[in-house]
Amino acid sequence: MSAGTNVKGRSRNERFVYQDDEAIEKPFNWSQLRRLFSYMKPYRKQLMPVIAMMVVGTLTRLSIPFLMMLVIDGIIDPQKGSGNKLELVLMGMAMLVLYGIQWAANTYRIKHTSIIGQKVIFDLRQHLFQHIQQLSFRFYDKRPAGSVLVRVTNDVNALQDLFTNGVVNLLMDCIQLVGIVIILLMLNVKLGLAIMITVPLMFIVSTSLRKRIRFAWQDVRMKQSRINAHLNESIQGMKVTQAFVQEKDNMNFFNGMNGINLKSWNKASALNQTFGPVIEVTAAIGTCILFWYGSSLVQSTAITVGLLVAFANYMGNFWEPINRLGQMYAQLLIAMASSERIFEFIDEKPTVAEAEQAPPLPSIRGDVHFDNIVFEYEKGRPALKGISLHAKAGQSIALVGHTGSGKSTIINLLCRFYDPVQGRVLIDGTDIRDVTISSLRSQVGIVMQDTFIFGGSIRDNIRYGRLDATHEEIVAAAKAVNAHDFIMGLPDGYDTQVEERGNVLSMGQRQLLSFARALLADPKILILDEATASIDTETELKIQEALKTLLEGRTSFMIAHRLSTIRHADEIVVLDHGEIVEQGNHEALMSRRGVYYGLIEAQYRF
């Protein structure tokens, strides 16, 4: 299949459709705009001098052509002018001062609007990030990480122009436009009206052309976002691509998309280039009218030469704001789409919410009670069907069962990543929905199967369990879980920098680190999710030793596929399709010769 057909091919194409996140513009919405501008409220005081400088700059700009008219008619004109050299020098100096004021006012305005705009963007991004950190697992279940990322980066960036210069420019352009219209009509109504005939023409041409250009760029962005999505997928899955020797097919597919992107970019760029000349032609029509009609008025002495020059100057200043207002409108429509996506996230309520004024969970002993729990991720597909389970403080509970039987779900409910549809989870007799989430999670430690290692030093990664831990405490935790030796073998020991997701570390080393992290946090309840699944036999012996230290005095829940590791658990709970089918210690379950016995048998046979 050729690259082109690949891209057009339905199934491949569908992989890259992120329609919601690609809409570049949305209809104008006042309440949304008001909400967006409310982010500027904290900077009202700083905005005042900016607006004052904007008014000063605009007024001086408007006064310069007027001054020119006075100089031409009052001094330079061979018939009516005074010809006074001193007056000419003074007027020249006055004009210089005006230019100076205009320059200073503009410099101040541009600098400070940019600073305020950046602060607004900073606040918005911070607000968004703070909010998405509160959102529950259900929110992330529904969305690919890429789409969340795009909102925090691209969508917030798309508002940058609006805040850094758009808002103040809009005000400035309106003042300038109204000012020019008033001045022109005051200077000469007939000539003023004559040149304004071109305004509707300019507006129609500019709006329709801009619309086409916007759509062309929208298309470019869509194509680029597909390339990005494919790149992201390719990089993440590079090992699989290489292992299955799919580089050629992948390259063909990428080439197809890249080619389409190039075509779309060329089209948008060509359309963009037509805009300048079209506007210039329309402006030139206005200038022709001015000089054709204006010169006849000069000849009939209805107006002076100075007035005609002033008109020409004002006209030059007239198209600029009209042009920019068109741009501004486009910017607003883009901002509408981006802000809608940002607010959609900000308005999303965490599905796992704290009760109002919930107290913190007091220091716990670690008694855990699952009371008739029913849970479903998707409506109508129960993952747990009435689970009742009691773990006394300090007991070790092993959860076993086939894949998809509900082991991780039980853990998810204990950490309150989700709330049960029915039933309660009690810790020391307290329903975990009645206390603050942070007080609960800070007392429950979790060692995940796919240990997440953050970019930073080894020390920072262990310290993630308790940020105020001293170096000695970090080393003690690492020693206790047999991680100290391998850490000391790394080039910079505890200061060795590791990359995102810990690619420089082996799976076993990553797990040892996460053990140290959990030990440092010193939780009363500990969860080990498949924690020993990817460790070799030698490391496993170390881990077994470490586990003893780690589990001491804690209630623990272990999910392990390698059944040898849970043999000594106080209680083994066997799950099947979301239900507990067997429960007891190893010996009791083996003598029952039921599901657990079958699992052990199967593993040994394997």
Ligand SMILES: Nc1ncnc2c1ncn2[C@@H]1O[C@H](COP(=O)(O)OP(=O)(O)OP(=O)(O)O)[C@@H](O)[C@H]1O
């Ligand atoms: N985020 C999710 N959204 C929808 N369904 C889910 C989600 N997570 C799990 N499930 C479904 O819930 C059921 C129980 O899943 P769970 O992860 O608890 O199983 P498990 O016993 O831990 O499996 P494994 O041993 O493979 O990790 C499965 O049918 C699974 O498909």
